Amino acid sequence: MSDEIEMEEGGGVVKKFMFLNRKAPYGTIYALEGLEVVLISAAFEQDVCMAFVDDGVYQLMKDVDTSGIEMKNFSKTYRALEGYDIEKLYVERESMELRGLTEDDFIVDVTVLSSAELAALMAEQDVVISH
Amino acid sequence: MPTIEVNGKTIEVDEEGYLVNLSDWSEEVADFLAKEEKVEMTPNHWEVVNFLREYYNEYQIAPAIRVLTKAIAKKLGPDKGNNKYLYELFPYGPAKQACKIAGLPKPTGCI
Numbered sequence: 001m002s003d004e005i006e007m008e009e010g011g012g013v014v015k016k017f018m019f020l021n022r023k024a025p026y027g028t029i030y031a032l033e034g035l036e037v038v039l040i041s042a043a044f045e046q047d048v049c050m051a052f053v054d055d056g057v058y059q060l061m062k063d064v065d066t067s068g069i070e071m072k073n074f075s076k077t078y079r080a081l082e083g084y085d086i087e088k089l090y091v092e093r094e095s096m097e098l099r100g101l102t103e104d105d106f107i108v109d110v111t112v113l114s115s116a117e118l119a120a121l122m123a124e125q126d127v128v129i130s131h
Numbered sequence: 132m133p134t135i136e137v138n139g140k141t142i143e144v145d146e147e148g149y150l151v152n153l154s155d156w157s158e159e160v161a162d163f164l165a166k167e168e169k170v171e172m173t174p175n176h177w178e179v180v181n182f183l184r185e186y187y188n189e190y191q192i193a194p195a196i197r198v199l200t201k202a203i204a205k206k207l208g209p210d211k212g213n214n215k216y217l218y219e220l221f222p223y224g225p226a227k228q229a230c231k232i233a234g235l236p237k238p239t240g241c242i
Contacts, residue, residue: 043195073191080190083198 015126016047021056022130025075026066031059032074034131039077042084049088050081051118052110057095062107078108092118137163149231153187156234164232168223175211176220176232182206183233193238196226 019038025031041048052060059078066073081089089110096102096112103112113121122128132151134141137160143151148167150156161180165172172180182203186194194202196214204212211217217225226238 039192039195043197076189077191080192080194080198083190083194083202 012045014045014047016124017041017049018122018125018128019048019050020122020128020130021050021052021059022054023059024055025059025061025064026069026071030131031056032072035059035074035077037129037131038081038086039084042086048086049090049121050086051090051092051122053092053095053118055095055099057091057099057101060089060091060106060108060110061101062105075107081108090118090121135160135163135167147231147237149236150234153234156184160234161232164234168221168228168232170221170228170232172232173220176229178207178211179203179217179220179225179229180233183229183235187233187235193226193230193233193235195238196224199226199238 019034019041021031021034023030038048038050059075061075064073064075066075078089081087089108091103091106091110091112093112093114103110132143133146133148134143135148136142137157140155142155142160145151148164150160150164162172165176170176183193183199186199186202196217200212200214200217202212203217206212217229221228230236230238
């Protein structure tokens with residue numbers, strides 16, 4: 001197992017991490033806390049991707065206005081991910097279509113994968129963190 | 132909650148001295164916070180502080196130092212987007228000191 005893990009120049013171990021988001025952005029703290037974990041994880045220079053499944057696809061909606069619920073609008077923060085070198089964002093097609101959404105509804109560029117494709121990708125990861 | 136007093140106005144800060152409410156920020160508040168950090172504000176300091184405020188406005192987070200350096204290099208050129216330049220302006224850490232002076236929360240992804 002360990003000899004399959006790619007070594008970076010500094011000699012550190014690079015593992016494949018997937019952060020799996022299943023919950024709607026507002027109403028619970030999961031999405032915001034999860035996003036902060038992802039941003040912090042970027043400092044460790046791992047191979048990080050994010051996947052959005054079920055109501056998690058709503059996290060990427062653009063033109064969100066949170067003034068009515070008095071919560072910080074962190075939707076724009078997903079656009080900062082690129083600057084943190086987190087560029088692999090996957091959305092499950094079935095979840096997206098079931099909710100009547102298309103890629104045009106999202107605040108960032110994503111790769112849309114079928115449930116089967118996403119399952120295969122998940123199987124390749126060293127670590128999957130779900131929230 | 133600790134407070135600071137600027138021009139007769141009482142402003143809430145957290146235990147590390149970061150503003151609790153971003154809307155309390157003004158250039159006078161920035162000058163006050165800079166003095167507490169023993170930073171003499173020059174146009175180069177203001178450029179970084181204003182850059183951070185714009186970044187926050189666009190992304191709703193204070194960037195990690197690595198991300199800040201890269202973003203400044205992109206916008207203001209490599210002469211300014213490097214650790215040496217930023218640490219000369221803010222010796223105790225650009226992310227920590229410049230974010231505080233800019234009225235932002237402590238950077239996300241800062242370890």
